[in-house]
Amino acid sequence: MLEIRGLTATIDDKTILNGIDLTIPPGEIHAVMGPNGAGKSTLSYVLSGREGYEVTAGSVTFYGQDLLAMEPEERAAAGLFLAFQYPVELPGVGNANFLRTALNAIHRRRGEPELDAVQFLKLARGEVKKLAMSEDMLKRNVNVGFSGGEKKRNEVLQMAVLKPKLAILDETDSGLDIDALRIVADGVNAQRGPGFSSLIITHYQRLLDYIVPDRVHVLAEGRILRSGGPELAHELEARGYAGLVGESAEAA
Amino acid sequence: MAATPLRTPARAPNAALAAFLTRYDGLRERLPGPHEPRDAAAEVLREMGWPTPKEEPWHYTNLRPVEAQVFHEAVAETGDGTRLIAHLPAVAGPRLIFVDGRFRGDLSALPPDVTTSTFAEGGASSGFDLLARPKRDRLVALNTMLAEDGAIIDVAEGIDGGFLLLGQLTSGQHRRVASHPRHRLRLRRGASLVLLEVSAGEGEYLHNPVIEIDLAEGAHLTHVRLQQESAEAFHLSTVYVDTAARATYDSFSLSLGAQLGRSEIHARLGGAQAAVHLNAAQIMGGTQLSDFTTVITHDAPNCASRQTVKSVLIGRARAVFQGRIEVARVAQKTDGYQMNQALLLSPDAEINSKPELEIYADDVKCSHGATVGALDPEQLFYLRSRGIAAAEARMILVRAFLTDAFEAVTHEGVRAVLEHAVETWWNTTGRAAEALAS
Ligand SMILES: Nc1ncnc2c1ncn2[C@@H]1O[C@H](COP(=O)(O)OP(=O)(O)OP(=O)(O)O)[C@@H](O)[C@H]1O
Ligand SMILES: [Mg+2]
Numbered sequence: 225m226l227e228i229r230g231l232t233a234t235i236d237d238k239t240i241l242n243g244i245d246l247t248i249p250p251g252e253i254h255a256v257m258g259p260n261g262a263g264k265s266t267l268s269y270v271l272s273g274r275e276g277y278e279v280t281a282g283s284v285t286f287y288g289q290d291l292l293a294m295e296p297e298e299r300a301a302a303g304l305f306l307a308f309q310y311p312v313e314l315p316g317v318g319n320a321n322f323l324r325t326a327l328n329a330i331h332r333r334r335g336e337p338e339l340d341a342v343q344f345l346k347l348a349r350g351e352v353k354k355l356a357m358s359e360d361m362l363k364r365n366v367n368v369g370f371s372g373g374e375k376k377r378n379e380v381l382q383m384a385v386l387k388p389k390l391a392i393l394d395e396t397d398s399g400l401d402i403d404a405l406r407i408v409a410d411g412v413n414a415q416r417g418p419g420f421s422s423l424i425i426t427h428y429q430r431l432l433d434y435i436v437p438d439r440v441h442v443l444a445e446g447r448i449l450r451s452g453g454p455e456l457a458h459e460l461e462a463r464g465y466a467g468l469v470g471e472s473a474e475a476a
Numbered sequence: 477m478a479a480t481p482l483r484t485p486a487r488a489p490n491a492a493l494a495a496f497l498t499r500y501d502g503l504r505e506r507l508p509g510p511h512e513p514r515d516a517a518a519e520v521l522r523e524m525g526w527p528t529p530k531e532e533p534w535h536y537t538n539l540r541p542v543e544a545q546v547f548h549e550a551v552a553e554t555g556d557g558t559r560l561i562a563h564l565p566a567v568a569g570p571r572l573i574f575v576d577g578r579f580r581g582d583l584s585a586l587p588p589d590v591t592t593s594t595f596a597e598g599g600a601s602s603g604f605d606l607l608a609r610p611k612r613d614r615l616v617a618l619n620t621m622l623a624e625d626g627a628i629i630d631v632a633e634g635i636d637g638g639f640l641l642l643g644q645l646t647s648g649q650h651r652r653v654a655s656h657p658r659h660r661l662r663l664r665r666g667a668s669l670v671l672l673e674v675s676a677g678e679g680e681y682l683h684n685p686v687i688e689i690d691l692a693e694g695a696h697l698t699h700v701r702l703q704q705e706s707a708e709a710f711h712l713s714t715v716y717v718d719t720a721a722r723a724t725y726d727s728f729s730l731s732l733g734a735q736l737g738r739s740e741i742h743a744r745l746g747g748a749q750a751a752v753h754l755n756a757a758q759i760m761g762g763t764q765l766s767d768f769t770t771v772i773t774h775d776a777p778n779c780a781s782r783q784t785v786k787s788v789l790i791g792r793a794r795a796v797f798q799g800r801i802e803v804a805r806v807a808q809k810t811d812g813y814q815m816n817q818a819l820l821l822s823p824d825a826e827i828n829s830k831p832e833l834e835i836y837a838d839d840v841k842c843s844h845g846a847t848v849g850a851l852d853p854e855q856l857f858y859l860r861s862r863g864i865a866a867a868e869a870r871m872i873l874v875r876a877f878l879t880d881a882f883e884a885v886t887h888e889g890v891r892a893v894l895e896h897a898v899e900t901w902w903n904t905t906g907r908a909a910e911a912l913a914s
Contacts, residue, residue, distance in 0.1 A: 272861050275853065300863035312858035316876025325872065326862035333863065382862065 225250055226271075226291075226390055226421070231282035232446075233270050240266045242446030243282065248390065251418040255432055255457060256425045258443035259465050264425045265309050267443070268392045272306040273299050287389070300326075301333035303389030307379035307396045309425075314366035319378070322366050323348060323385055330386060351384040354414070356407050372399035380411045391415070392423045397431040409434030429461040442468055490543045492682075493526055493618075496654070499549065500621050507624065508596050509604075517610045517620035526614045536796040536828040537738055537767040542710050547654035547682050550576030550647060557583055560645040563676035565702070565893040571641040577655030577685075578625045583643075590637040590669065595626035595658050604658070604688075613740070615712050619686040623658035626685075629669075630662045631695075637669035639889070648679030648706065659687040663695035663723075670698040670887050676733070680708040687715045691723035693747065698726045700890050702897055705733035707762075707905075714740045721747030721776070728885050729756040730894050731766045732901045738767035738796075745772070745779040745807070752781045755884045759874075759898060760793035760825075761905045767796035774807035774837075781811075786881045787818040788874055789825035790906060800832040803840050812842035819877050820850055821870070871902050 231244040240263045248254050258264055270277050271284065273296035284291040286302060294302065314322065328338040339347065345362075352359055355377050367375050376396050383391050393412070397405055412422060412435050424435065432440070432454060440456040442449045442465070449468055450456065460468075500518050507514060526543075527534040557575040561583055564573075570587035573580045579594045586592055610617035631637040646655050663669060675683055683705060691697055705711045711734040717725045729739050743752045758766040772781045787795035795818065803810045818827035831844045851873050859869035878898065885891040 274857050274861075295866070296857060296860035297863050297865050297869075300861060306861055308858070312854050314855055314858070314873075314876060316879035317872060322859075322862075322872075325868070326859075326864055329865060329868065330863035386862065 225287055226423070227285045229283045231267075231270070231284060232280045233266065233277045234280055235266070235277055239280075240277075240446055241270065244443070244446070244448060246441065246448055248421050248423060250389075250421055251416075252438040253412075253416070253422045253424060253435060254439045254441060255437040256423060256441050256443050257427065257457065257460055262444045263446045264443050265394055268306050268309075268394045268423075268425065271299075271392060272296055272304060297329065298333070300386070301330045305383050305386055305388030305391045307376075307383060307391065307393045309394040309398075311367050311375040311379055313368045315368050317366050319364055319366050320345065320348060320362040323382060326382070327385055348381075348385060351381055355381055355384070355411055356403075357381060373401060373404050376400055377404060377408065380408050384411055384415070387415070389419060390421050390423065392425070394425045395427065396424075397426050397428060405431060406434060429457045432457045444468065490525060492543050492545050492547060493521060495546045496618060496622060497522060503622070507622075509601050513604045514621050517617035520610050520617045521614060521621065524611070524614060526618065533769065533798065536798070536830075537736070537765065539736075541736055542682060542712075545652055545680075545682075548651050550653035550655055550681075556647040556649075557645065560647060560676070560678065561643070563645065563678070563704070564641070564643045564674055565897065567641060567672065567889060567893055569639045569641060571643060572627045572629075573643040573645070574625065574627070574657050575645045576647055576653060577623070577644075577657040579627070587637060587640050589631075589635055590640060591630040591632065593628045595628060595660070596624060613714060615684060616686050616714050619656040619658060619684050619714070622654075622656045623686070624656070626658035626660065628660050629671075631664060631667035631669050633664040634666045635664075635668075637663075637667065639670045639672070639887070642671060642673045644673070644675045644683065644685060646677035646681040646683050646705075646709070648677060648681030648709065650679070652680045654682040654684065657685045659685065661687065661689045661697070663691050663697055665692045666694040667692070668696040670700075670890065672700050672702065672890050672893065674702045674704070675711060675713070676704050677706050677709055679706055681706070682710045682712070685713045687713075689715065689717040689725065691717065691719045691725060693720045694722045695720070696724045696726070698887060698890075699728075700885060700887070700894070701727065701729040701739070702894065703729070703731040703733055703737055703739065704897060704901075705737065707733065707735060709734045711737035711739075713738070715742070717741065717743040717752070719743070719745050719747065719750040719752060722749045723747065724751045724753075726751075726753045726884075727755065728881075728894075729754075729768065730897065731756070731758040731760075731768070732897060732905075734764065734766070736765045738769060740769045742771045743773070743781070745774050745776055745781065748776045748778045750776065750779045752779075753884060754781070754783045755881055756783075756785045756797075757788070757878055757881050758786075758795045759788045759901055759906075760795055761790040761908070762793060763791065764793045765796070766793075767798075769796070769798040771800045772802070772812070774801070774803040774810045774812070777806060777808045777810070779807065779810055781813070783814040784881050784884065785816045786878055787827055788821065788877065789818065789827065790821040792822075792824040794826045794828070797827070797829045798832070799830070799844070800834070801842060803833075803835040803837050803842065805836040807837045808839045810837060810840040810842065812840065814844035816844070816846040817877070818848045819874065820848065821874075867907060871906075874902070
């Protein structure tokens with residue numbers, strides 16, 4: 225269960241998040257849509273603990289823990305995962321090694337047994353296959369020379385291996401071809417269940433045809449301006465944000 | 477206000493050198509080999525002293541901390557050697573072990589396919605190979621004056637000598653000592669050898685080895701150097717290499733230890749199609765100073781030289797890289813490459829680098845580049861967001877930074893030794909330095 229209450233955050237004294245309220249119960253998938261620059265990625269970064277943001281008000285609890293007081297690695301071990309909008313390249317770091325180090329670091333923190341190279345490769349190869357990726361990707365350096373779509377798939381591979389309780393997917397659908405979109409959606413749907421929830425940031429209704437969300441939220445001007453069921457995404461697709469953002473401005 | 481002329485304060489007398497010269501007077505009759513080169517070296521030192529920062533090659537490395545000390549003659553007890561040997565990496569295979577600059581047969585295992593003897597046992601009688609230039613290189617003069625022993629290694633024509641460990645241990649734990657081993661390596665036509673040279677020890681000491689290397693036509697030497705001296709040690713080493721046609725000198729120097737260390741390599745490409753690789757990594761913390769100084773002389777056409785030098789610095793550590801490449805008029809079609817990269821893990825760390833190209837031939841390809849940077853916060857966050865703790869994430873990025881330098885070490889066993897040494901360094905010195913910095 226993720227509970228965000230009145231979250232306000234600034235970068236260099238500029239307010240980007242301006243009182244976010246959002247609750248994602250276990251097992252639910254929520255979509256967040258909103259115009260460019262609305263603060264969607266900022267929200268995902270603040271939740272995962274990136275430096276450079278100042279939280280000036282509000283609170284975030286994750287399965288009862290004060291998320292904002294935790295280090296990024298502690299949040300990961302608690303079950304939070306962020307699929308980056310712009311995955312980072314790590315030259316000189318092998319993809320398989322990176323993933324195994326991450327998985328074992330999380331296991332260690334939780335007091336679970338670590339996987340040896342053989343056990344890990346078996347697991348990773350299985351997930352690679354499900355995502356229709358080439359096994360070669362495991363041998364290459366993390367994201368180095370990957371195409372845009374390959375980087376996104378690599379994020380989903382990490383999610384599949386690390387098995388988070390809450391996955392934030394920040395525009396994971398952008399840059400994916402039609403087949404890949406389907407495969408990635410299948411990957412997310414495969415995780416679905418009472419122990420898995422997700423916050424899917426997207427600009428396109430299309431992904432939500434494959435991963436049908438429980439709730440859809442509109443984030444603009446640093447706040448959740450509207451929430452609704454899956455039909456809200458269709459409405460936005462048809463009408464855009466202009467009316468919504470305007471309405472709120474009038475209301476304010 | 478009346479102008480008072482500025483004066484540089486007079487440099488205090490060099491106590492270390494004075495004591496070494498006195499020791500030479502007492503030791504002279506007992507030292508092996510002819511007196512002439514030693515007397516000449518003593519004369520140079522008496523007249524010129526040893527290098528100060530006023531001399532260009534020593535601009536960045538001040539030997540003053542060494543000068544203030546008096547170093548005693550090492551009289552290691554037998555037990556010391558057996559204990560010190562634990563500082564050597566755990567690699568199987570033949571080994572030549574020196575403790576305080578003297579050969580220790582009891583700790584060594586002679587290589588099957590390589591002829592070895594010692595400097596003390598007659599190697600000295602053939603004199604000092606005169607690749608060394610004591611007037612210019614006065615620490616080599618110091619070595620020439622006081623060297624007692626060293627390894628004489630000879631690989632016969634066409635022979636693959638396999639792997640050999642050269643261990644140099646110094647016992648400074650009882651009192652401050654100095655050792656000046658003098659090694660000589662000769663690979664005849666088409667011969668090859670993988671030499672892992674390790675310097676280690678305990679306590680406060682000066683280790684001043686000189687290695688002269690002669691590679692005949694088509695010979696191939698892989699020379700991996702691991703400097704993991706004690707934290708209080710001074711390490712001042714000089715390597716001279718001369719390559720004949722089609723010979724390859726492939727070296728990698730990893731420096732981790734010593735409070736003040738300098739590795740100097742002079743490599744001459746003397747025959748066509750020879751190749752010289754002087755790669756290095758210096759990983760330093762605290763107030764350590766590490767200096768890697770190289771002079772590559774292209775004296776023949778169609779030769780290649782390659783250098784990738786990486787420095788990783790924490791705390792207030794400082795690294796120096798001076799890389800000089802000289803291309804003589806005859807050395808047409810020279811292919812020279814030099815890359816110097818530093819990773820500064822704290823705001824007080826510092827790198828001084830000085831590339832120097834002196835090119836007299838007109839048809840050459842020489843490139844050099846340099847980068848200085850900190851760890852990328854985006855990469856660090858990416859790793860941490862996947863559950864990897866900050867310190868481990870930093871180690872992963874440091875290792876990634878070193879990767880392409882280490883890839884040059886193709887002998888797997890030796891590369892594993894280097895990687896293990898870096899890992900150990902990180903888990904002790906590195907983490908401690910990090911804790912202090914943060
Ligand atoms: N480091 C920064 N310094 C200054 N402003 C920033 C910084 N990072 C983000 N911003 C600003 O914060 C606002 C929100 O950015 P954010 O990346 O969260 O938007 P987004 O909703 O994810 O947009 P998009 O749909 O284009 O990905 C933007 O106006 C952006 O310019
Ligand atoms: Mg964004």
